[in-house]
Structures are given as C-alpha cells and as structure tokens.
Amino acid sequence: MTSSFVIGCKFRERVNELMTTDTSFPLELKEELEKILGKDEPSILSFRIARKLQKHLQKSGYPVYLHQLLEDGSIYLPPVEKPPRNPQLVARLERIKAKLANEEYMRITRNVNAQELNRLGTMADFGRQVRSVKAAVVTVFNFLVTVVATFACSYMGSQYLFTETTARVISAVIAASVVGLAELYVLVRTMEGELGEP
Template identity: 50%
Template sequence: MASSLVAGERLVRALGPGGELGPENLPRKLRAELEAALGENHKSGDSPGGPRRLVSFGLIRDLHQHLRERDSTLYLHELLEGSEIYLPDVVKPPRNPELVARLEKIKIQLANEEYKRITRNITCQDSRHGGTLSDLGKEVAAAFVCGYLGSQYIFTEMASRVLAALIVASVVGMAELYVMVRAMEGELGEL
C-alpha cells in the first residue's frame, strides 16, 4: 500500500534556497523533517532514474495543514506537480511445497469431476450403456428402409428389393446383437 510519494522538482525547488517554502515560511520542525526526507535517497530496483526522494504522506498532510492555517496563496497541488505516488515492490513469499502439491491434486480432482459432469449424458461411447432392445429394433427398421430404398437403383422387381432389404437388416441386427453381448460380458466380468 502506498504511504509516500516521490518528490517532484517543484517541491524540491520550493524547499531550496530562495524557494516559496523558505525558513521564514515554515516551522523549523516541519522544514527539518521535509529536508531530511528529501535528503535521503531510496533505491528502487525498477527505477531507471536511480535513487528516489521519498516524502511520507504524513509530512505532506502536515505541510498542507500549515499552508491552510496561514491562508497561503501557494497550494498543495502546485507543490506536488511532477510528484508521483510511490508503490514499493511487493516481495512474494516462497510457496509451501506441500500446499502446491495439495493444490495440484485438487485441480486434477476438480478437472475429473468437471469432465464427468460434462460427459454424463453421452451414452454412445459408454460400453455399459451399449444399447437396449428398443434401440435394436429402431436400428434394424432403419436398415431395412435404407436397404429397400437403396435397392431400387439396382433391382426393378419388388421381391428382389424386399429380399435385399431383409439381408441388410439381418446383417445390421446381427452386428448389434454381437456388440450388446460383448458389452454384457464386459459388465459381468467387472462384477
């Protein structure tokens, strides 16, 4: 959290010799504290300009109070022109390896639960829900109709078309029964 600011050139000039905040315009204690703050250089790792002159908000508040009490024509916002709020670098503590391992385990568990939630209504890939006899009837009927309509391009007689459709429906029915039996064997093997 910010508790100080980087003093701009305007504030430094005002406190310097011949400035608006000369020794006659400020109480001795406040001036000494401001000069001490501006005299200290604080190094910052990310500052390209090198050391910085930091002034605490408390000193700025005291300066503002003094200017108000004296009904000065010099305003605080004019003095702080070119100044910036100083945000110190945040040092992150090292992470606990136990905590990291637990978090990874929880992330994996949550991802698995999310995957199960998303895929819970998908039955075509689940071998335990391989199909029912009502599905078998629909699939065989669809194969018969497809075979019957498709055979009209090959055969002209009705008997040939029906026979071709029965053969296609029989093949599809046998294949579906085979898959259902294999799925049931797998379920019985898991018990």
C-alpha cells in the first residue's frame, strides 16, 4: 500500500521559499523537509510529513494548498517484492503439469491404434489379405506351369507317334487342354470348399 509522494521541482521551489520567508515554520518539520529536499531525485515525501505541512499551511493562512504544491509530483509506488517460491510447491506444480500433459496426450491419441494400417482394417487383416493374394498367385502360377509342362511333354512324346509337326502340335494342345480343364475343376472345388459351399 502506498504511503508517500514523489515530489517535483515545483514542490521544491515553493517549500524552500516558504521555509525561508516564514519565521513561524516549525523546526522539526523544517528539518524533515530539508532532509527530503537535500536528497537527489526522486525525493520521497511521506503522507505523515505532507499532513504536517498541510496543517501548518492552514494554520498560517497561506493561500497555497498542498495539492498545488504536489501538482508535478506523483504517488510513490514501492516496487513489489515477490516472495521466493517454495521448492516443494514448484515440484508439485511440475508434477501436475506433467500429469495434465499426459492426460491431454492420451485424450488426443485415444482413438489411434498402432496396429491399424488405415481405417479399413488392422495389420492382421492386411496380413490375411496378403496371404490370400499370395495363395492366388501361386495357384495361377501352378496352373500355368502345369499346362505348359503338359504341352511340352505331349509335344516331345508325340514325336514317336506322329512325324508331322501339325499333328504333334494338335495332340499337345489337346493334352494341355484336358489337363488345364482338370486343374480348373480341382481349383473350383477347392475354392468352393474354402468358401464353405457344398
């Protein structure tokens, strides 16, 4: 709480003039004012001394009022000294901040699943899909190898029966087609079994 004024040049001049001209100026008040006026700027005038000065001015009948003397001054506001922070309180606040930050992080990431590849499924679903695609690729590759191998074996083996190339090719195509149809039949039956159909 403030209890003093910072005085300006106008106060200095007027009070010096009053102290020199007024013979009835109280000695105690004069000494206190001389101490204040003798200091370098900023000089601080307490409310107690200001009241004494005002009473003297009223008693003496001077046409000068205190507020006129203090026109170029201001109220002195002492610097606020912050008390040192309690280390236990600081540690507790840090723990609370860390806890709140962790709760905020958990709230933000509560719907994030590390196993999810995207919104369509998890990594386990992706693995099943990859195995399914892999099985399909292996089945198609196996079908193609079987048909090509049947064609090659039939073509090479038919040289003992047919001398003409055209007959050998036709017999190899017929053998490869029969084997291909048999493979497709087995494949379809296997697919039906995997899908749970009779």
